Amino acid sequence: MQDYFDSYVVVVALLLIGGGIVAGGLTANRLLRPSRLTDEKLTTYECGVDPVGGDWAQSYVRYYVFAYLYVVFAVDAVFLFPWATIFAAPGYGMTTLGEMFVFLGFLAVGLLYAGRKGVLSWV
CATH class of the missing domain: 1.20.5 (Single alpha-helices involved in coiled-coils or other helix-helix interfaces)
Structure with missing residues (x-):
C-alpha cells in the first residue's frame, strides 16, 4: 500500500x-x-469608447440558444471519436452501434424540438 x-x-x-x-x-x-x-x-472602459447612456441594454436570448446548440453538437463530436475507435474492436460492434443510434436519436429529438420552437430561424 x-x-x-x-x-x-x-x-x-x-x-x-x-x-x-x-x-x-x-x-x-x-x-x-x-x-x-x-x-x-x-472609469469604465470597453472597446475604446466612453460609456454613454444608461447601464441597461437588451440582448436577445436567441444568441444564447445558438451557443447552447453549438455546445450540444460539439459534445456530440467528442463522443463520436471514441465510439469510432471502439466500434472496430471485436465483440463491441453491434452494442456500440446501438448505443450510438440511441445517442444520435436524443440529439435529433433535441434538434427537432429547437426547430419547431423556431429557435433555428435567424432573424
Whole structure:
C-alpha cells in the first residue's frame, strides 16, 4: 500500500512547484507594477469608447440558444471519436452501434424540438 502512495509524491511535488512559480510571478507583478490611480483609470472602459447612456441594454436570448446548440453538437463530436475507435474492436460492434443510434436519436429529438420552437430561424 505504501508503494501506491509513493507514486503520488512526484505529482504533489510538481503541483507545489507549479503553484510556487505562479505565486512568485503574481507577487513579483504586484511588487514591480506602478500604482498611480487617476480618474481616467477608474472609469469604465470597453472597446475604446466612453460609456454613454444608461447601464441597461437588451440582448436577445436567441444568441444564447445558438451557443447552447453549438455546445450540444460539439459534445456530440467528442463522443463520436471514441465510439469510432471502439466500434472496430471485436465483440463491441453491434452494442456500440446501438448505443450510438440511441445517442444520435436524443440529439435529433433535441434538434427537432429547437426547430419547431423556431429557435433555428435567424432573424
